[in-house]
Structure formats: structure tokens, C-alpha cells
Amino acid sequence: MVGSPRGAYLKAAAPAACLAAAGFASAASQVAAMREIGVAFDGSELVIGSVLGAWLLLCSLGMAAGSALSRAAGPDRLLFPLLAALGLVMPATLLATRLMPAVLARIPGEAAGFSVSVLASSAALAPQCAILGALFPAGLGALARAGAGSPAAAAYMAEAAGFLLGGAASTFVLIPFSSSSSAALVCSAATLASAAAWAASRSRWSAAAPAACLAAAAAACAFATGPADRWSRSFKHHGEEVLKTLDSKYGVFTVTGVAGQRNFYANGGLVWSSDNPSRAEEIVHSALCSHPNPEDVLIVGGGVRGALREALKHPVRKVTCVDLDPVPVREGMEFLGEADRAALGDPRARLEFADGRRLVKNSEPGSSDVILVDAPDPTTGRVNRYYTSEFFAEAARALRPGGRFCIGLSSAPGFAPDALRRLFTSVAVSLRSAFGSVMVLKADSAGWVFIASQAGPEPDAAELAGRFADRSISADFVGPRWFRTAAARPEGGALLAEALADSSAEPNTDLKPLCYLLHFSFSRLRFGSGAVQERATPGVLLALACAALAAALALLLRRASGRSAVRAAVFLSVFCAGAAAMVGKKSGRPGAVRRLAAALSGLAALSASAAALAGPACGLPGLWPAVLIASALAAFGAFLGVIYPLAVAAAGGPETESGPAAYASDTAGAAAGCAASSALLVPIAGMPGAVAASALPVAFCAAVLWAVYASRRAGPAA
DSSP: OTTSHHHHHHHHHHHHHHHHHHHHHHHHHHHHHHHHHHHHHTOOHHHHHHHHHHHHHHHHHHHHHHHHHHHHHOHHHHHHHHHHHHHHHHHHHHHHHHHHHHHTTOOTTOOOOHHHHHHHHHHHHHHHHHHHHHHHHHHHHHHHHTTOSSHHHHHHHHHHHHHHHHHHHIIIIIHHHSOHHHHHHHHHHHHHHHHHHHHHHTTOHHHHHHHHHHHHHHHHHTTOOHHHHHHHHTTTSTTSEEEEEEEETTEEEEEEEETTEEEEEETTEEEEETTOOHHHHHHHHHHHHTSSSOOEEEEESOIIIIIHHHHTTSOOSEEEEEESOHHHHHHTGGGSOHHHHHHHTOTTEEEEESOHHHHHHTSOTTOEEEEEEOOOOSOSHHHHTTSSHHHHHHHHHHEEEEEEEEEEEOOOTTSOHHHHHHHHHHHHHHHHHHOSEEEEEEOSSSBEEEEEESSOOOOOHHHHHHHHHHTTOOOSSOOHHHHHHHHHOHHHHHHHHHHHHOTTOOOOOSSSOHHHHHHHHHHHHHHTOOOOOSOOOHHHHHHTOTTHHHHHHHHHHHHHHOOOHHHHHHHHHHHHHHHHHHTTTTOOSTTHHHHHHHHHHHHHHHHHHHHHHHHHHHTSSTTHHHHHHHHHHHHHHHHHHHHHHHHHHHHOSOHHHHHHHHHHHHHHHHHHHHHHIIIIIHHHHHHHHHHHHHHHHHHHHHHHHHHHHHHHHHHHHO
């Protein structure tokens, strides 16, 4: 039976199942870890992309170590301790990520720098990534001993299939219905169960029994993580009592209390405090007093932060407040003040849960008198979508004649004046590209308050103060005198005039998110931590562009939909589905160099085509951008599924040696690509430029291989 095809198949199924379990754990734990890193370090997508690059690099180093250990100890003996260690390390990694702010002695409200975030996150992830990397050569070696026909292709396919399953589980179960802690424990249970099964298949019952017990314990604990979540997240909020933690598919929300004040945090950043209504008063009354008769008002964000409450103090007919996520509104209602709860029940108020960018784009032309965006500064891709020329043009179409658009931008006069001026200029120029008239008020809490319209001129301080008084509005911080002071501050008008007169100023756009780099530069100077270089030589860009495409396409997706973890998991799954479907196709050794060169040429052509079509694709209506991006990722995954076994075949030698080496090179290049996309290519060249740059090193490698192939063909004839 052992020598029969069925026996060989069953013998190879055990190590393949172990690799699939590792792939599942890698996908699901990666999504959970990136969410927690964003919370711990207030990280933007640029930080997350660099950390993902570090993840891949650490996995590559783990593969090198795993290859050496497999040769020394034997892959059969190595699989169980690696799987068991991975099952124990994953919950510990999540805890280490949450403890990191306390370890670094960060005070509440202090922003971590780019290098600190990446290095600290890499240190927390290192053990888990090293084990994940070491599992691949161990599993490949076990498949080779089991008699698999093409062990490298079989190992790649098994891990990709597990990754696909992990991405699907994150998409449909773990993210929508559980927390990151639950996801880590589910991954731990799956990995420990596979370790127990592997030990049982080798009749090592003394090892299988405790592993199975630990798997059952991890699975049981996954359903009761509430107290542990509150305790572990308290390290992020030193000196504050964590009252509630809320996990949703859009992020992690935390409510804290200190001295009777309630603080709301979204993905680690403070979005609202119950005892600080001044920002809402400044931005809302500035926007609505700029219009002589604001009947229909649209507020994007800020509903529970007081914007809705303040807007209803004006003689409005309807106020529509749109927020992306219903979880913090519904679950955090108990922590709102009486006035905010009453505002949500006002018959003039309408609360919608949708993507604000998409809602504005799909609004009927001339449907609003005032559109107010109460959003944080453009520090992430999701928020940057509300500061671009394209969004301002969409808002202008949705306004009635004489309508007003309002958005705020924080300011810190004592810090980084040059970087702040460039950020201000980019937003002002972007507004002017869509509106005929722009004015700015210098507020105390809201920073710069931009007010724009098509008609103009904008009202002066006396007119704003008069409308506020005529409407008999009662506010704690804003009044007629406040308008006169804010409009009279000379720095606002002078800075705006300078910005609009700068002919070299670039607008912030969807495909080239300039405010990313500018705000990052501002934060770097403000908090004294090295971030990204604003200029890089073409040689550096070329060397680090190896796998830039995946990160750029992910940011294109964020621009198209604004969604985060769920869509990320879906697209990771689609990418791996393409790889799993095509791995092993045409992987025979004869002609491997020619086929590898042809596959790389196709991948380079696909990258160039994706770069050319990125802009038009993102402008399509409905779900078309997501569908096209998913199709591109599936195609890229299919190419990589073909390239990996061809590279192993072209390298020659035993697959137990060339397979791990090829995979380690793959992950190392992907690490460089993630780092290059996040820190250099996307901020400097824009997203289409990052995708195009990924084609250059691929085309170079293809040209080298075609030359090698041509020389080999010419050799015998010569």
C-alpha cells in the first residue's frame, strides 16, 4: 500500500496540509497584525507597507535558516517543533504589538516617527516571521521525502491554497465578527492542530496529545477575548481607563475615560473628546454662516463629534450626516452627551452609513447648499481621498448655485513652517482647481478652515458675525467676536494669496497623493524621527521597484473604495488564488530558461498595461474599479504561479535546495518592493508611476534571460 500511488498521495498529503495550515495562519495573522500595528503606532498605509516589507524580509531570512536546519536535522523532525512554536508565538506577537507603546514610553497623544514604527513593529514580528519562513523549506523537504513529483511546485501550491483560505476566513468571518485577538487565537488553534496531526501521523503520541490540548484551549479562548482586549489596549492609553473596545471591518475603535471626559480613538488616533467641542463649533458655524440660507446640509464625518449638533442650531431643513462605519456610532451611543444624543433623534437629521466620497460622487447635481467635511488631516490614503482635486470637483457638482464647501486642516505654527506651508499650498491649489473662490479662516482648534464656492466673493468677517447673531445661535466658543478675530488674522489671507500665486505648486490628486508625502515630512520634522526621503536617484528607485505593483494596486483600491481590512483580505486571496491555480504549469526542465524569459516578459507587459490603465479604471462608476483591480491581481498571481516553478527548474540542482532559495529571493524582492512603494515610489511618482516602475526590473531580468537563451542556442552551432 505504501508503494502504491494512493499510498504516496496520502504520504505527501500530510506535509502539504502542514504548509496549508502555515499559509492560512500567515494570511489571517498578517491582517490582524497590520490592524494592530496601525493602532499602536497611528500608522498610515506608508508605514503599513514598509512593515509588510519587513515581514517579507524576515520570512526570507527564516527560509535561509530553515534550509540549513532541514539539512542538519531532517525536515520530518523539524515540522512539528516549527508548527508548535508558531501556534504559541502568534498570540504573543499580538500582545507584543499592543505593549510596544508602553515599552517605548510614549505619552498619550505623542506620534511615533516612521523609523520607530517600522523598527519596533519588525522587532515584534520577527519571531513569527522567522518561523513562517522556516516552515517552507521544511515542508518542501518533507514533500520530497514523501515522493511528490515536483516538491517545489507542490509546496508553493499548498501554501498558496492555505493563504487563500486564510484570506477568505479573514474576509467573511474573522474581521466582521471578531477581534484581532480572536483571529490570532484561531490561527494558533489551526496551527497547533496541524502540529498534533503531523505528530500523530508519525505515531508520536506524546507530542500530539499536548499539542491537541493547546489547540482546543486556543479555540475556546477565541470566543472570550473582551477583558483581555481591554487590558492589553490600555497600554496604548496610559493614564486613561479603557471603557470599551470595538472591532469592525473598518478598524479598531476605543473609548476611554479620564476625570469624567470621554475620548474616542479610531485606529489609535484621537478623533473626539467630550469636553472639547470647540473644533466642531469653529468648522460648522464657519461653513453655515458663509451661506445666507443653508437649507440642505451634507456633513461627511464628524456626526458623533458634535458637527451634527452644531449644524442643527441653524435654520436648516435637512442635515445629512454620513459616516463610514456604524459600529462606533451605535455601540458608542452610551458615551455621548445628552445634546449629541438629542441631535441624532432630531427629525431634521438623517444619518447614513456609507463611503462619504462615493455618496458625494453619486449625489444629484445641485442637491446641497453646504457640504462640510469634518475629517482628520490627510495622513492616510482613506482620508487623503477627501483632500484631492477630484473630490473637490465632485463636491462642486453636488452644490447648488451659491453653495459652499468647507474643510479644515490642522496647523502648528511653531513646527516645520516650510513643510506646513507646502501642505497648505497643495490643499489650496486643489480647491482652486474646482472652485472659483476660496477663503480661509485661522481657527483656534480647527486650524485652517477653508471655505470655497463657485460664485464668490466670500463673505467678510462682519457678514459672518452678523449671520451668526441674526440666527440667535448659542455656542460656548464661537460668537460674533470670534469671526472678526479669525478673519482678521493676517497669516491666513497672506498664506492663501501666496499659495494661489505659486505657479509651481502641485495639486493633491487621487493618483498622486502629494499630501501623503507633505504631511509625512511635516510629522517627521515635528516629532524628530526619520521618515522618507523626498528625492531619490533613479538608480535607487529602479533597484527597489522589484515588487512595487502589489502595494500600488492596494492603494489604488483604497482610493477607489475607501475600505480597509476586508478589501485587503479579499485582494490578497484573489492574488493567491491566481498563484495557486497556475503554479506548476509548464514547469518541466527542458526549455525552462526560455519559458521563464517569456513569463517575465508577459509580467512586465502586464505591469506597463496596468500603469497605463490605472487612471481611467479608477474613474469608472460603481464596482468596476474593484473588479478591474481584482482581475489585475489575479493575473499577476497567475504569472507568479508560473514563474516560481520555472525559476526552480532553470536553477537546476535538487529542488530541496533550489526551491527554498527561489522562494527566499521572491520574498526578499517583495520586501524591497513594499518598502520602495511605501517610502518612495507612491509619494514621489504616484500610484501609476509605482506600477510602471515595477515593470522595469522585471523587463531587465527578462532581457538577461533572453540573452542567455540566445547564447545557448547559438553555442552548438558555433
